[in-house]
Amino acid sequence: MSDTRELKQQLIDACLQLQAMGYLVGTYGNASARVPGGLIVTPSRIDYDAITPDDMVIVSDSGQVIEGHRPPSSETSVHRLILRARPDIQVVFHTHSLYATALSCLGESIPVIVEEQSQVIGAEIRCTNYVPAGQHLALGEEVARTIGDSNGALLRNHGVVACGRSIAEAVFASQVVERVAQMYLMCRAVGQPIPIPPEYVTSERERWLYRYGTEADKAISS
Numbered sequence: 071m072s073d074t075r076e077l078k079q080q081l082i083d084a085c086l087q088l089q090a091m092g093y094l095v096g097t098y099g100n101a102s103a104r105v106p107g108g109l110i111v112t113p114s115r116i117d118y119d120a121i122t123p124d125d126m127v128i129v130s131d132s133g134q135v136i137e138g139h140r141p142p143s144s145e146t147s148v149h150r151l152i153l154r155a156r157p158d159i160q161v162v163f164h165t166h167s168l169y170a171t172a173l174s175c176l177g178e179s180i181p182v183i184v185e186e187q188s189q190v191i192g193a194e195i196r197c198t199n200y201v202p203a204g205q206h207l208a209l210g211e212e213v214a215r216t217i218g219d220s221n222g223a224l225l226r227n228h229g230v231v232a233c234g235r236s237i238a239e240a241v242f243a244s245q246v247v248e249r250v251a252q253m254y255l256m257c258r259a260v261g262q263p264i265p266i267p268p269e270y271v272t273s274e275r276e277r278w279l280y281r282y283g284t285e286a287d288k289a290i291s292s
């Protein structure tokens with residue numbers, strides 16, 4: 071049990087960071103990290119500043135609680151099904167950050183409009199269809215289907231998911247989704263933003279994932 075304790079604490083710390091940024095309000099939102107055979111997920115309905123590692127729950131790949139005395143987040147299926155669909159991802163945050171949630175109410179996807187999106191998110195930030203509150207498995211299936219190869223998605227009339235290879239990367243992805251949503255709304259207020267051409271989205275993502283700051287990268291930029 072204790073070998074996951076540090077990871078649980080890191081996930082709690084990241085939630086507090088996202089709460090301080092205004093991305094998590096009340097007990098809304100949740101977080102997860104992959105562990106062998108399943109995932110660590112935040113518990114249901116406890117204030118973030120009251121959660122301890124003992125309150126965190128471990129759920130199996132098939133959705134059964136395998137460790138913890140609290141009920142897991144009601145939106146555990148969102149995390150479980152994204153992690154199942156995306157073996158390249160280790161950490162998922164679901165937030166209700168302001169601009170991205172506002173944009174989710176339009177039911178539109180955000181095209182790739184800035185380099186931080188092509189690099190950190192890697193694709194469009196697609197928007198799910200509406201899933202009524204309480205239909206947690208349906209929401210998980212819809213989000214896992216919609217996110218595709220992207221590191222961010224909008225949940226229509228609800229919020230955001232962002233993910234990454236580490237806690238730090240998933241926090242960063244959450245910030246980038248929110249910034250991109252804000253920029254997209256600014257652009258749309260005065261015109262229609264011009265997306266980055268798809269071939270550059272691919273090359274910029276690849277560079278950020280595998281070559282940023284390496285010798286290979288120097289060769290490209292020189």
Ligand SMILES: [Zn+2]
Binds near residue numbers: 165166228
């Ligand atoms: Zn939510």
